[in-house]
Structure formats: structure tokens, C-alpha cells
């Protein structure tokens with residue numbers, strides 16, 4: 751249910767392989783929902799855990815829409831998921 755609330759915008763993925771692909775901001779794993787798995791995907795991206803430093807759509811991982819994928823996006827998503835606010 752929280753993921754439905756977080757869907758504030760579904761726009762096209764400018765930084766991904768398919769610029770015409772739509773995405774949900776914060777849906778870093780592109781499974782059409784926002785949950786703790788997206789936080790983990792962003793952690794993997796930032797810290798290159800397991801050598802994994804790519805996301806399918808960089809815009810989707812930029813949860814706070816500031817143009818960068820940083821720890822602030824992790825904080826933003828966790829704050830949303832556990833406190834219900836962005």
C-alpha cells in the first residue's frame with residue numbers, strides 16, 4: 751500500500767538504456783513498487799557491493815530527484831517507508 755502512496759510521478763527514464771521507458775521514482779529495481787528492496791539496490795549501487803554498480807534506470811534510483819544517486823536517496827526512501835513521509 752505504501753508504494754501506491756509514493757507514486758507521485760511516473761515519467762520517462764532519461765538515463766537508462768530505453769529513454770522511452772516509464773519508471774516510478776524510488777523504484778530502483780523497476781518492479782513497479784517501492785519497498786526495502788529498492789533501498790538495497792541503491793546501497794549496492796553506491797557502495798558497489800558484489801561488484802554491482804549499475805541500476806536499470808538511474809532516474810528511478812534518484813528517489814529525491816536531485817539529479818544524483820547518493821545516501822540521501824537511501825535516507826529518503828527509508829524515511830518514506832518507515833515514517834510515511836518523503
Ligand SMILES: [Ca+2]
Nearest residue numbers: 777779781783
Ligand atoms: Ca521496486
Ligand SMILES: [Ca+2]
Nearest residue numbers: 812814816818
Ligand atoms: Ca538523489
